[in-house]
Amino acid sequence: MNSSNLDEVDLKILEHLVTDARLSQRALARSIGMSPPAISERISRLEAAGVIKGYRVIVDWSALRRPMLVDIGVLSEKSADQREIAARLLQIPEVEAVDIVSGSLDLRLRLRIQDLDHLRRVFFDELMPVSGIQHTNTSIVLSTLEPPNFARSVLQQLLSQIDEEAVAP
Numbered sequence: 001m002n003s004s005n006l007d008e009v010d011l012k013i014l015e016h017l018v019t020d021a022r023l024s025q026r027a028l029a030r031s032i033g034m035s036p037p038a039i040s041e042r043i044s045r046l047e048a049a050g051v052i053k054g055y056r057v058i059v060d061w062s063a064l065r066r067p068m069l070v071d072i073g074v075l076s077e078k079s080a081d082q083r084e085i086a087a088r089l090l091q092i093p094e095v096e097a098v099d100i101v102s103g104s105l106d107l108r109l110r111l112r113i114q115d116l117d118h119l120r121r122v123f124f125d126e127l128m129p130v131s132g133i134q135h136t137n138t139s140i141v142l143s144t145l146e147p148p149n150f151a152r153s154v155l156q157q158l159l160s161q162i163d164e165e166a167v168a169p
Helices: 008-019 025-032 036-048 082-089 116-127 150-167
Strands: 068-076 095-100 107-113 133-141
Touching (some): 008 036, 068 082, 068 116, 082 095, 082 107, 107 116
Antiparallel strands (some): 068 107
């Protein structure tokens, strides 16, 4: 299922869920003007198709003693397989994500760290022993700016396109 297979009701359901994933199916049905069983069926279809991949809790990392976000760019050795390196890096508990990227670096990883001593231990004891790493570039993230709800913005754009197509001759 891709965005061209989604109808206006699917997009409205998604728009509500990306705003509040804990919204009950009854409240969602009331808001959209459908029955709860119809909403349940739609949500099940969206989940089965992989459009809805899951539901998440947003964690306050400071409360879990991981207030520092560290971004590390990795250049791998020429003969190294970036997918294998990424898989090994994901075994480090502090690694939040590993991206295989194009450009001057091969990988970008994000670490959740307690403090500089913790970073130093993870860097030298866990990261640097991974074979295939030639060079790293480490940055401490000072602040992250994100739109209030990127997914909702995209869904609203898709709904607007549907409205415009309905009006167009």
